[in-house]
Amino acid sequence: MAAPAQEQDTQKGKQRRWLGQHPLRTVLRIAATIGSVWVVGTALTTLWPKADRVAPTLPSADAPSSLAPFPSTPVTVMVVGVDANGINDSINRAAPQGPANADSLMLIRVQPERPLQILQLPTELGVNLPGAAAMQPLARSYREGGVALTADVVADVVGLKEGEPSRYVVMPRRALRTLVNGLGDLDVRLNQTLSHTDQRQNYSVNLQAGRQTLNAAQAEQLARFRPDPLKDHERRLRQQWLVRAIHDQMLQPNAILVLPGLVNDLSSQVESDMNSQEWLSLAAAALSSKQPPVISTLPLAPRAGEQPLRQLKAGAPFPLWPPKN
Numbered sequence: 001m002a003a004p005a006q007e008q009d010t011q012k013g014k015q016r017r018w019l020g021q022h023p024l025r026t027v028l029r030i031a032a033t034i035g036s037v038w039v040v041g042t043a044l045t046t047l048w049p050k051a052d053r054v055a056p057t058l059p060s061a062d063a064p065s066s067l068a069p070f071p072s073t074p075v076t077v078m079v080v081g082v083d084a085n086g087i088n089d090s091i092n093r094a095a096p097q098g099p100a101n102a103d104s105l106m107l108i109r110v111q112p113e114r115p116l117q118i119l120q121l122p123t124e125l126g127v128n129l130p131g132a133a134a135m136q137p138l139a140r141s142y143r144e145g146g147v148a149l150t151a152d153v154v155a156d157v158v159g160l161k162e163g164e165p166s167r168y169v170v171m172p173r174r175a176l177r178t179l180v181n182g183l184g185d186l187d188v189r190l191n192q193t194l195s196h197t198d199q200r201q202n203y204s205v206n207l208q209a210g211r212q213t214l215n216a217a218q219a220e221q222l223a224r225f226r227p228d229p230l231k232d233h234e235r236r237l238r239q240q241w242l243v244r245a246i247h248d249q250m251l252q253p254n255a256i257l258v259l260p261g262l263v264n265d266l267s268s269q270v271e272s273d274m275n276s277q278e279w280l281s282l283a284a285a286a287l288s289s290k291q292p293p294v295i296s297t298l299p300l301a302p303r304a305g306e307q308p309l310r311q312l313k314a315g316a317p318f319p320l321w322p323p324k325n
Contacts, residue, residue, distance in 0.1 A: 061253040064287040068280035070112040078165035102142040112285040116293035126309035159319025170271035177216035182262035186245035
């Protein structure tokens with residue numbers, strides 16, 4: 001009888017060594033850990049509940065969901081267009097040279113079967129930044145604090161709900177050229193000839209009035225053209241033409257076939273907290289509506305003389321975006 005008792009004591013000893021001096025506490029800790037993992041996993045699947053699903057056949061232009069499953073809820077993405085050629089460039093390609101600034105800022109709200117909602121943010125808007133004694137342009141938020149600070153400032157200015165923007169993309173100029181090359185040349189209609197040479201930035205713009213088909217380099221010219229630093233609002237209007245042209249190109253029947261490869265190409269050129277499946281999910285949701293994007297701007301007070309910074313118009317209803325359905 002001694003041998004079985006000794007064997008039982010040995011098993012209890014092994015169990016005690018594995019569970020520690022307080023087995024009940026250890027079991028509770030393990031249960032808590034498993035529970036927290038489940039909660040996090042549940043939260044991450046709120047937007048993309050079937051993130052690992054692979055389309056069984058080639059994507060079809062008639063069924064955008066064949067590209068990837070739609071997000072379960074509306075997704076707000078902050079897009080930061082920086083004035084550098086690449087994400088890892090130590091200096092920008094603007095004047096004066098220095099770390100990259102937010103050259104353009106947009107919020108894009110994606111919801112299946114609904115047109116894209118896009119808010120253009122004025123990079124010259126005066127905002128309070130940590131450590132700065134005076135108002136600074138919104139564009140400087142990216143240089144000072146990267147995506148985190150920029151998202152916080154944007155959310156505060158616009159009045160976004162807690163947790164928004166939920167995703168972000170930082171797009172340098174090389175990525176814009178890659179996007180246009182992948183989708184194909186863009187059709188735009190220019191209301192005037194755009195001609196400008198900037199020796200300091202080593203680039204030139206030469207685009208003729210009327211209907212134009214723009215390649216990647218010309219699309220970059222259209223996005224950058226701003227001969228007068230006090231006319232950012234005119235550049236934003238031209239960037240609207242570019243956004244609409246890109247959206248139109250995405251609606252072409254063959255575009256859905258090139259999107260998976262294009263997403264792979266862009267993933268190495270942008271900074272984002274989205275994986276490839278999430279990119280494709282947003283693209284599929286954007287393609288599910290054939291309506292043009294709805295582009296909004298913030299209400300700005302008239303410029304005070306030659307003051308480079310702008311202010312919001314007093315009395316504008318809060319939150320400023322998105323518009324109520």
